[in-house]
Amino acid sequence: MIAGLMGAGSIAAAADITGVITLTGTPPPEKEITPLMENPDCAKMHATTPTTHFYVVGPNHELGDVVVSLKGVTGKSTGASQPPAALDQKGCLYTPQILAIQTGQKLIVKNSDSCVHNVHATPAVPGNPETNQGQSPGAPDLTYTYTQPEMFLKFKCDVHPWMFAWVSVFDSPYFCVSAMDGKFIIKNVPPGKYTVEAAHRKLGTQTQDVEVKDGDVTANFSFAVK
């Protein structure tokens, strides 16, 4: 599986793995976040009641917010040299709600709101510490770095319990999050055989074996709501 990363890369050029993720079946309806509108500090930043968005589904059943990665590729992190990734607390919601970073990469958390939030990171993998820090309006950004790979590490605000985001941490640069149109692209993958894994917060994971050798590879996924 990881053989491509070791040797074959010297002969063939790196390529992209692309694909489209779709959803079959009808997802449960999203809920209006009514407590947000009951909080004056948060309500003033919204004209209408925002809803949850567990299922980001396009008009042709494309599925967004799916974390796609090369399974089992570790020890290849370039996180320390990458620009920081960012989570913003805006309108008493986390933006984006699904994010992926590398081990060693800085993650900054901003507070763009006029109210206090507590940034409570709740990792489950040993080596990634749980932290909980208050962040007042206008306070400096908070910075986080994780050393261990972890899927869907939850960030939440306990002051406003409807605020949460999930950050997946990978030990390599080969990952991405599918866009609203369901498309994804993992760039510059060295030649070799891989298992591509697509993980959705609610729908679990799917895998597909691919081989990168002469140009770009396509791997489409279809999730189903039962």
Place this chain on the structure above:
Amino acid sequence: MKANAVSKSNPWLYWFAVLTALATLALIGIGGLVTSHEAGMSVPDWPTTYGYNMFLFPINKWLGGIFYEHSHRLLASGVGLMTTILAVWLWLKDRRPWMSWLGVAAFLLVVAQGVLGGLRVTLHMDSLGIYHATIAQLFFVLTCAIALFTSRWWVAQASRLPDRTNAQSAAKTAALRWLVLATTILIFIQLIIAAAMRHQHAGLAISDFPLAHGSLWPDTGAEAVARYNAQRVSINAENPITAFQIELQMAHRGVALAILILTAGCAWLAGRRLGKKDAQTKLALAWFALILLQVGLGAATIWTNKAADVATTHVLVGALALAVGALWCAIAFRQSAATAYDRRTEQRRSQSAATIGAQPAMTGNK
């Protein structure tokens, strides 16, 4: 000299103990609101609050989850102070040594409880929340017991002479006594299960009632649990449910049914042995009614998708049900112990009377 002293009732001490018990119940209620609103970690520091001295935290910053957590901390401080006063009062004024030590136990328990609550925040340990919730129930029972033991009624019972009616009553209610004890222990186990459920931070593991995921016994296979999670859309940051959490809620339902049957059994047995007009029968009926209310609140907790006020009322009624059982045990077993003591005293008297009666005859034989 405190030893073997018979205490006089002190109404001020009694009412202060009652007030402490009521404040503890209110504290459990606010604690329930903290968990129901998922606000336990909304104040990241302890014993300070966002860097402020807890008692000087500006009121305009009591927003969102902070309101519940900070109120809980302030009321907890108040209960801590009241318990300290109660312990000192008992130590200085109550003539029963065991009551003085009960006050010391309450003081130590409230300190431990405060530290545990603080450590749950600073160590980020969800599991500590289960111990915190369980000790809260025990502490509430202890404060209620202190209120009972300082009451005029309890103290008056101690000074009563051996009573044949009491002895007959105690003999008739032996089975009832043990049934009440068993039921009380089961309620305590139920409260531990409930605390474990609440501190999973996973919302409702089963969202329907009286069925469970549409069945009498839900499928807890991996595929079924994945399906339940896919269908759950929650506003709050709840963790995905697991098979264990589903089984835990089923255990909670099963134990609830057992408690309902046992309290009904207590009411039936009390009525049969003591008659409908006896105080214990009335207490048994009130206990059964409380459990019926609790079952209704449990169902409402599910039907309202764990609405904070309903879920918190469920917690409060659970605490009351435990306290009723525990106090009833204290009264019933004390009556039984007193009767046994009276019987032993009477036997000793008869034996010594027989010995004295036999003495002249022996002398005469010489």
